[in-house]
Amino acid sequence: MPRARYKSLVDALAGDIRSGRLLPGTRLPTHRELAAAEGLALVTASRVYAELEAMGLVSGETGRGTFVRETSLPPQHGIDQPEVVAGMIDLNFNYPSLPGQADLLRGALRQLALSGDLEALLRYQPHAGRQHERAAFARHLGSRGLTVQASQMLIVSGAQHGLTVTMMALLRPGDVIAADALTYSGFKVLAEALHLEMVPIPVTADGPDLEALEMLCRSRAVRAVYSMPTLHNPLGWVMPAGQRERLVSIARRHDLILIEDGAYAFLAENPPPPLAELAPERTVYVSGLSKNVATGLRVGFIAAPEHWVAALERTIRATTWNTPGVLTAIACGWIDDGTVIRLEAQKRADAQARQALAREVLTGLNTISHPCSYFTWLPLPEEARADQIAVALMREQVCVSTAEPFAISDHVPHALRLALGSVGMDDLRDALLKVRRVVSLYA
Numbered sequence: 001m002p003r004a005r006y007k008s009l010v011d012a013l014a015g016d017i018r019s020g021r022l023l024p025g026t027r028l029p030t031h032r033e034l035a036a037a038e039g040l041a042l043v044t045a046s047r048v049y050a051e052l053e054a055m056g057l058v059s060g061e062t063g064r065g066t067f068v069r070e071t072s073l074p075p076q077h078g079i080d081q082p083e084v085v086a087g088m089i090d091l092n093f094n095y096p097s098l099p100g101q102a103d104l105l106r107g108a109l110r111q112l113a114l115s116g117d118l119e120a121l122l123r124y125q126p127h128a129g130r131q132h133e134r135a136a137f138a139r140h141l142g143s144r145g146l147t148v149q150a151s152q153m154l155i156v157s158g159a160q161h162g163l164t165v166t167m168m169a170l171l172r173p174g175d176v177i178a179a180d181a182l183t184y185s186g187f188k189v190l191a192e193a194l195h196l197e198m199v200p201i202p203v204t205a206d207g208p209d210l211e212a213l214e215m216l217c218r219s220r221a222v223r224a225v226y227s228m229p230t231l232h233n234p235l236g237w238v239m240p241a242g243q244r245e246r247l248v249s250i251a252r253r254h255d256l257i258l259i260e261d262g263a264y265a266f267l268a269e270n271p272p273p274p275l276a277e278l279a280p281e282r283t284v285y286v287s288g289l290s291k292n293v294a295t296g297l298r299v300g301f302i303a304a305p306e307h308w309v310a311a312l313e314r315t316i317r318a319t320t321w322n323t324p325g326v327l328t329a330i331a332c333g334w335i336d337d338g339t340v341i342r343l344e345a346q347k348r349a350d351a352q353a354r355q356a357l358a359r360e361v362l363t364g365l366n367t368i369s370h371p372c373s374y375f376t377w378l379p380l381p382e383e384a385r386a387d388q389i390a391v392a393l394m395r396e397q398v399c400v401s402t403a404e405p406f407a408i409s410d411h412v413p414h415a416l417r418l419a420l421g422s423v424g425m426d427d428l429r430d431a432l433l434k435v436r437r438v439v440s441l442y443a
Helices: 003-019 031-038 042-054 101-113 118-122 131-142 159-170 185-193 210-219 241-254 306-319 325-336 339-361 386-395 425-442
Strands: 058-061 065-068 153-156 176-180 197-201 222-227 257-261 283-288 300-303 375-379 415-419
Touching (some): 003 042, 042 058, 101 325, 131 325, 153 306, 159 185, 159 283, 159 300, 176 185, 176 210, 185 197, 197 210, 210 222, 241 257, 325 339, 339 425
Antiparallel strands (some): 058 065, 153 300, 375 415
């Protein structure tokens, strides 16, 4: 097909979509039907749809066909935090806070102002943190069932920075990293930025399909596995002990790096031991204080085998040099005086209350969640489309995320992730009622 005609067809379909002549949700002809109707080769028809998909105008869904996207919804909605306008109820991002936390900060700042060590905080810090601060975080991890030495700890600027440091230090462009087919959106953005090849592990009710991972490792040169075994985001599972042990066995058999994300691990009561406790020689444990304390406290930590600490430290130097001394001092003070443990207990109770409310309001809908988590996964009925529902909810002043930011496989399920931790309980009830009503209208 001449290039001008091929481009004209792409432009014509794009124009019909943007003008509204082809409405969101419209099922387009199959690749074969388009080829027959336009007198194209099948490969050319596929290329037409591929270009429209790259433009964010259509989405191809395995087993269902090609559909017109809701173009008023950004293609990566849910990855980039939008500016929430006045009156908008945010069920997209979690930034849980408790009454009185501002007073805690005022007290910490007053105490810090009286500290004899204040001048030291104005200077460059060691890249991995000062020794007594690393020891504080090691003690904190002990409360999560992970035994590490201060020399294994590195302090970073939040868990996302911790993931960045880990993946930059231990992986190279082109390396293959396996992750759950639905996984944390920030990992997906980071892997793409670092030019890593993500391969999906099918998910089950209790965690990743480890038989599929074993087969994947036999057929591909997988270098690492990214995992959230304790309170998975977005599906909320806590991986059973036996499955953790099997994952460790696979990692040892195929010499895999395990990257364990513990951002929400504090919410699970009495979970099995972390992967880093089961396989300390090959696991990097990454977490932070954004969810259990406050999102503005950009302090996180890495626990790693001794033989990787130097590489991780060099990467901290290359990215931020060191975590800001004032923030780190506040964080360590709150670890040492028990504030972090108290906040974690209060937030577990808060998350339980929010989950109970979600179960009550969304009764009858197919929801997936953990009773202590700050999010609920809402698979949609077969005939519903997530992008249309998300836009309808935005018109109702409710912001939610679709499954697209969390999916690393070609198949993106029609589902919503509802973040429950960022608004008051009354607003949360109102928002969930709107979700229930809008989903019912489109189902």
